[in-house]
Amino acid sequence: MKPLGPIPAGFETLDGELSIGGRSASSLVEEAGRTPLFVYSRDRLDARIAELRAALPERIGINYAIKANPFAPVVEHMAKLVDGFDIASGGELELAQSVGLDMAKVSFAGPGKRDEELMAAIRAGVTLNSESAGEVDRALGLAEWLGMTPRIALRVNPSFELRGSGMKMGGGAKPFGIDEEQVPAIARKVIESGAEWRGLHIFTGSQALSADAIIETQGNVLALADRLAGEIGAPLPKLNMGGGFGIPYFHGDEPLDLAAVGAAMTQKVASLPDSLAETELCLELGRYLVGEAGVYLTRIVDRKESHGTTYLVTDGGLHHQLAASGNFGTVVRRNYPVAIANRFDAQPEEEVYVVGCLCTPLDRLADGAHLPRADVGDFVAVFCAGAYGASASPSAFLGQGPAEEMLV
Amino acid sequence: MKPLGPIPAGFETLDGELSIGGRSASSLVEEAGRTPLFVYSRDRLDARIAELRAALPERIGINYAIKANPFAPVVEHMAKLVDGFDIASGGELELAQSVGLDMAKVSFAGPGKRDEELMAAIRAGVTLNSESAGEVDRALGLAEWLGMTPRIALRVNPSFELRGSGMKMGGGAKPFGIDEEQVPAIARKVIESGAEWRGLHIFTGSQALSADAIIETQGNVLALADRLAGEIGAPLPKLNMGGGFGIPYFHGDEPLDLAAVGAAMTQKVASLPDSLAETELCLELGRYLVGEAGVYLTRIVDRKESHGTTYLVTDGGLHHQLAASGNFGTVVRRNYPVAIANRFDAQPEEEVYVVGCLCTPLDRLADGAHLPRADVGDFVAVFCAGAYGASASPSAFLGQGPAEEMLV
Numbered sequence: 109m110k111p112l113g114p115i116p117a118g119f120e121t122l123d124g125e126l127s128i129g130g131r132s133a134s135s136l137v138e139e140a141g142r143t144p145l146f147v148y149s150r151d152r153l154d155a156r157i158a159e160l161r162a163a164l165p166e167r168i169g170i171n172y173a174i175k176a177n178p179f180a181p182v183v184e185h186m187a188k189l190v191d192g193f194d195i196a197s198g199g200e201l202e203l204a205q206s207v208g209l210d211m212a213k214v215s216f217a218g219p220g221k222r223d224e225e226l227m228a229a230i231r232a233g234v235t236l237n238s239e240s241a242g243e244v245d246r247a248l249g250l251a252e253w254l255g256m257t258p259r260i261a262l263r264v265n266p267s268f269e270l271r272g273s274g275m276k277m278g279g280g281a282k283p284f285g286i287d288e289e290q291v292p293a294i295a296r297k298v299i300e301s302g303a304e305w306r307g308l309h310i311f312t313g314s315q316a317l318s319a320d321a322i323i324e325t326q327g328n329v330l331a332l333a334d335r336l337a338g339e340i341g342a343p344l345p346k347l348n349m350g351g352g353f354g355i356p357y358f359h360g361d362e363p364l365d366l367a368a369v370g371a372a373m374t375q376k377v378a379s380l381p382d383s384l385a386e387t388e389l390c391l392e393l394g395r396y397l398v399g400e401a402g403v404y405l406t407r408i409v410d411r412k413e414s415h416g417t418t419y420l421v422t423d424g425g426l427h428h429q430l431a432a433s434g435n436f437g438t439v440v441r442r443n444y445p446v447a448i449a450n451r452f453d454a455q456p457e458e459e460v461y462v463v464g465c466l467c468t469p470l471d472r473l474a475d476g477a478h479l480p481r482a483d484v485g486d487f488v489a490v491f492c493a494g495a496y497g498a499s500a501s502p503s504a505f506l507g508q509g510p511a512e513e514m515l516v
Numbered sequence: 517m518k519p520l521g522p523i524p525a526g527f528e529t530l531d532g533e534l535s536i537g538g539r540s541a542s543s544l545v546e547e548a549g550r551t552p553l554f555v556y557s558r559d560r561l562d563a564r565i566a567e568l569r570a571a572l573p574e575r576i577g578i579n580y581a582i583k584a585n586p587f588a589p590v591v592e593h594m595a596k597l598v599d600g601f602d603i604a605s606g607g608e609l610e611l612a613q614s615v616g617l618d619m620a621k622v623s624f625a626g627p628g629k630r631d632e633e634l635m636a637a638i639r640a641g642v643t644l645n646s647e648s649a650g651e652v653d654r655a656l657g658l659a660e661w662l663g664m665t666p667r668i669a670l671r672v673n674p675s676f677e678l679r680g681s682g683m684k685m686g687g688g689a690k691p692f693g694i695d696e697e698q699v700p701a702i703a704r705k706v707i708e709s710g711a712e713w714r715g716l717h718i719f720t721g722s723q724a725l726s727a728d729a730i731i732e733t734q735g736n737v738l739a740l741a742d743r744l745a746g747e748i749g750a751p752l753p754k755l756n757m758g759g760g761f762g763i764p765y766f767h768g769d770e771p772l773d774l775a776a777v778g779a780a781m782t783q784k785v786a787s788l789p790d791s792l793a794e795t796e797l798c799l800e801l802g803r804y805l806v807g808e809a810g811v812y813l814t815r816i817v818d819r820k821e822s823h824g825t826t827y828l829v830t831d832g833g834l835h836h837q838l839a840a841s842g843n844f845g846t847v848v849r850r851n852y853p854v855a856i857a858n859r860f861d862a863q864p865e866e867e868v869y870v871v872g873c874l875c876t877p878l879d880r881l882a883d884g885a886h887l888p889r890a891d892v893g894d895f896v897a898v899f900c901a902g903a904y905g906a907s908a909s910p911s912a913f914l915g916q917g918p919a920e921e922m923l924v
Contacts, residue, residue, distance in 0.1 A: 175875070175914045196875045199915025218914070220817045220829040220873025240820040240829075242892065265822055281825035283871045409628045412648040414673055417689035421628040421648075430910060436843055437878050463691045465628025467583070467604045470845050484650065499912045502838060506583045506626070506907075507607025 109459050110476035111359035113445035115491050116400035118152050119452075126452040126489055128403055129516035133449035133487050136405065136516065143407040143487070144424035144511040146498050148182055152401035157189040160393075163370030167377045169390035171215075171348065174200050176394030176495040177402070181515040183207050186397070194237075194348075194392050198225035201232060215348065217263055217309060219283045226250050235259040237309040237348070239285055241294050248301050260298045261306035261346065264291055264336070268328045270352045271321040273313030274437070284311070288332065292339035299342055307387065308333055311350035315395065319365040322352055323372040330376060330384065337383035346388040353396035357492050358442045364396075395495040402494025404429055404511070405449055406473075408486045409465065418460045422488050425464015425471045428511045430501040432490055433464070433472050446474040449487035454480035462488055466506050517867050518884035519767035521853035523899050524808035526560050527860075534860040534897055536811055537924035541857035541895050544813065544924065551815040551895070552832035552919040554906050556590055560809035565597040568801075571778030575785045577798035579623075579756065582608050584802030584903040585810070589923040591615050594805070602645075602756075602800050606633035609640060623756065625671055625717060627691045634658050643667040645717040645756070647693055649702050656709050668706045669714035669754065672699055672744070676736045678760045679729040681721030682845070692719070696740065700747035707750055715795065716741055719758035723803060727773040730760055731780040738784060738792065745791035754796040761804035765900050766850045772804075803903040810902025812837055812919070813857055814881075816894045817873065826868045830896050833872015833879040836919045838909040840898055841872070841880050854882040857895035862888035870896055874914050 125132040129149045136147050160170060169191035174183055178200060184207045186193075192213040195201050204214055216229045217237035223246060229236055230251050238244045238260055251258035265287050269279030286294060291308075299305045310329045316322055326349060333347050356363050377389070406424030413419075426433035434441025446462060448454065456478040464471035473490060482488070503510040533540040537557045544555050568578060577599035582591055586608060592615045594601075600621040603609050612622055624637045625645035631654060637644055638659050646652045646668055659666035673695050677687030694702060699716070707713045718737045724730055737757050745752050764771050785797070814832030821827075834841035842849025854870060856862065864886040872879035881898060890896070911918040 178912075178915060195915070197873075197915040199917055201915075203915060218873060218875045219827075219871065220831055220833070222817055222831055222873075240818050242818050242820060281823040282877075283820070283822070283827040283829055283869070284875065284877075287822050409630055410648050410650050412650060412691070414691070414695050415689040419627075419691040421691055423628055423630055425628070435845060439847060461691070463627065465605075465626060465630075467626045467692065469690075469692075499914075500910050502908050502910045504586075504907045504911065504918075507586060507603070507605040507609075507611060509607055510912075 109478050110443055112443045112474065112477055113358045113492065114356050114361065115445045115447065118155060121453045124451065124453050126447060126449040131516060133405055133489065136514070137487065140512045140514055142512060143405055144428055145405045146402055146493060146511055146513040147405060148177070148179065148398070148402045148494055148513070148515045150185055150515060153185060153189065153398065156397055156401065159366060163366045165374040165377045167389060168373055169388065171390050171392045172397055173351070173392050173394030174203065177398040178203055178499050179513045179515065180207055182398060185515060192390060198222070198228055201225070201228055201234065205232065215261065215309070223250060227254060230254055230256050230258045233259065235261050235306045237261050237263040239263050241286065241290065244294055244298060248303065251303065257302065257304055259304045259306050261309050262286055262291055262295055262298070263309040263311065264288060264332065266310055266312055266328070266332055268312065268325065270313030270316050270325045272316050272318045273352055274315030274354065288336070291336050295340040305342065305345060307344035307346035308336060309348040311392065313352050315354040316352045317354045317356065317361060317364050319368040322369050325352065326373065326376065334381040334383050343383060344387045347384065348390055348392050351391050351393040351396065353393055355395060355399045355492060357444055399492055399495035402497060404490040404493035404497060406488050408482055408484050408488060411483050418458065420460050420462045420482055420488065421465060422462060422473065423465050424511070425466045425473065426501065427466060427503050427505045427508045428501045429473065429490055429493065429497055431496055433470060435470050436500065441472065441475070443474045443477060445491040446477055447489045448480050448482045449489035451480045451482065451486065457481055517886050518851055520851045520882065520885055521766045521900065522764050522769065523853045523855065526563060529861045532859065532861050534855060534857040539924060541813055541897065544922070545895065548920045548922055550920060551813055552836055553813045554810055554901060554919055554921045555813060556585070556587065556806070556810045556902055556921070556923045558593055558923060561593060561597065561806065564805055564809065567774060571774045573782040573785045575797060576781055577796065579798050579800045580805055581759070581800050581802030582611065585806040586611055586907050587921045587923065588615055590806060593923060600798060606630070606636055609633070609636055609642065613640065623669065623717070631658060635662060638662060638664050638666045641667065643669055643714045645669050645671040647671050649694065649698065652702055652706060656711060659711065665710065665712055667712045667714050669717050670694055670699055670703055671717040671719065672696060672740065674718055674720055674736065674740055676720065676733065678721030678724050678733045680724050680726045681760055682723030682762065696744070699744050703748040713750065713753060715752035715754035716744060717756040719800065721760050723762040724760045725762040725764065725769060725772050727776040730777050733760065734781060734784065742789040742791050751791060752795045755792065756798055756800050759799055759801040759804065761801055763803060763807045763900060765852055807900050807903035810905060812898040812901035812905060814896050816890055816892050816896060819891050826866065828868050828870045828890055828896065829873060830870060830881065831873050832919070833874045833881065834909065835874060835911050835913045835916045836909050837881065837898055837901065837905055839904055841878060843878055844908065849880065849883070851882050851885060853899035854885055855897045856888050856890045857897040859888045859890065859894065865889055
């Protein structure tokens with residue numbers, strides 16, 4: 109028996125079934141017309157933002173990193189809740205434009221921006237979080253050619269990292285951002301060029317559950333920004349402090365202590381150095397905002413025994429849930445939170461292996477899971493499916509195609 | 517410095533550039549209109565099939581597993597070369613129909629076939645490689661409802677595995693196929709139902725480079741088929757012996773000794789047991805047929821230094837090359853074969869890290885690679901990109917979208 113991850117808060121039972129946004133899993137599947145299906149809950153998105161607003165000082169804005177979940181209705185809903193958006197490609201820029209986001213609140217990071225993407229972003233008035241001296245030169249040249257004033261911030265590769273983060277994006281040699289010591293000269297060049305100087309972006313890592321590590325890193329970020337502002341010799345209009353707030357996926361994971369992070373931030377913004385007194389501060393969050401708000405629903409198409417092991421074979425799989433299958437940046441596979449959606453209040457009574465429909469041993473959704481009895485036609489729910497699910501999985505694999513998605 | 521994998525045979529230099537199908541990399545990019553670009557070579561596909569035909573006894577047919585590369589022009593080209601096809605989903609069935617494959621030569625394996633997929637396959641006359649007693653019951657019921665005679669084979673979960681294979685699909689409890697000991701009763705049920713009995717599918721693993729292991733497994737497959745035919749009490753119209761032939765991806769990998777495999781198979785088919793005397797035999801190959809015929813071409817959009825490390829940032833990445841990035845079924849990342857496509861005859865002169873354009877540290881194409889000097893605008897080629905590249909990667913990740921594909 110292997111433990112399952114913790115089911116996020118806010119998912120209740122209705123008529124014995126998992127309910128999402130006040131509606132039963134089976135009624136959601138009926139409305140969607142098919143499985144597999146991602147369901148995202150407005151209520152859970154609202155609740156998460158409310159928690160953040162309550163914990164954080166007013167001074168700190170919240171940006172949504174669209175890459176975590178680019179489903180258009182989710183992005184549109186987030187537009188009512190957050191202060192800005194981060195995009196990572198020309199494709200995400202088109203999405204941002206198509207749902208009518210305010211481009212003055214959008215910034216674009218990414219180490220491999222093509223010329224076409226830079227031009228589209230400059231035309232739209234998006235802030236470029238520039239990742240290298242070469243990219244700054246290209247952006248300035250393209251803006252001149254377009255006859256436009258580009259909005260340019262610099263992404264810094266800090267010499268410190270976010271301790272305990274799932275993905276480290278600072279500390280030592282990195283393809284992301286500009287090494288600290290190169291930043292002042294490049295920033296001065298941007299300012300002297302006549303571009304609109306937008307400040308700094310310091311992103312150190314993601315998926316950290318330790319409040320202490322996040323607090324320590326935020327202190328480092330502010331100190332670095334202060335020092336760089338001094339060396340640049342100009343105030344920072346904006347400072348994107350990065351994010352890194354993680355969510356619990358696995359057995360034993362403890363949720364981030366948001367109150368502690370909020371208290372520390374409140375203290376810090378009360379005693380900002382002069383160089384940052386007028387600076388617009390924001391956090392950039394993706395997974396933390398949407399990850400726990402999504403559930404992946406899939407239908408059991410076979411139940412079989414092999415050498416004493418029971419398999420529940422579903423019509424979903426790693427083509428929509430690459431990370432849950434254990435094949436995306438993980439060394440040891442562990443179980444995400446999983447449940448039998450239409451028997452959500454039933455007691456576990458057997459050990460089963462839940463697999464996807466793909467013809468590969470990589471396609472695992474839960475190993476040795478203790479679950480209520482389930483059979484063909486029942487629904488398996490995989491939780492924590494709101495971020496990096498639908499868009500971060502190989503949906504064309506084995507000719508399967510994308511899952512349905514809905515926001516309720 | 518970390519070694520690169522071996523560049524497959526058949527890729528020459530033309531005017532200093534990598535040539536594919538007799539055309540230079542830059543002219544191919546020009547024709548496609550953009551990068552990233554997958555180029556598949558007819559010539560390499562033809563050569564691989566010719567090698568197989570020369571090595572294998574005539575008695576052994578070759579099936580192409582479409583999942584390895586479902587690009588329609590590749591599938592159409594393979595139709596001229598192989599004896600049958602294997603599909604893994606309703607989506608692949610639609611593809612097979614759209615390119616006009618002979619459905620009598622198509623079989624459908626996969627542990628999670630939905631009712632709609634079973635019905636579509638039965639209607640089309642495709643052979644079902646049934647994966648469980650439950651699936652057989654569903655197929656028989658649906659065929660009756662449709663008023664059609666289904667073509668049914670059984671996929672066996674053998675008690676042995678393919679030693680040294682990258683993906684083990686036999687030996688012990690598995691979600692794939694029917695445990696050996698359950699096969700005879702289910703086969704008799706199929707035959708008694710009036711369905712068209714199509715025999716057995718025994719697939720034990722994939723990506724094996726050891727001829728000895730493959731020869732041993734083929735011996736086990738034939739012995740098992742003989743024993744099961746006896747226990748079923750009816751001859752096997754067909755036996756799909758599986759595949760498992762691997763290709764070298766990494767430094768130190770030795771190509772499969774095809775001559776040894778072919779010699780052993782020739783010997784075996786010369787002394788088949790009576791039960792298999794009339795049986796149609798085939799191998800099911802995917803990666804081995806197409807993997808080395810494909811090259812992924814991507815353009816360098818930035819060259820940067822960070823703390824003494826040189827990064828070449830490309831406009832491609834793990835969204836098209838998940839396996840090459842080291843994030844698909846691999847524990848330790850190793851380098852695929854990689855080259856600077858437009859300086860294919862130049863000597864290596866520096867150590868670089870080649871990364872993709874995605875804003876994640878997972879997006880690596882080559883670590884510590886010894887390559888000729890390259891800069892913005894040059895092309896990086898990733899070899900062994902013909903199988904499980906475009907379709908097995910999360911192309912929507914970060915809003916990037918699919919790569920171009922062409923067959924030359």
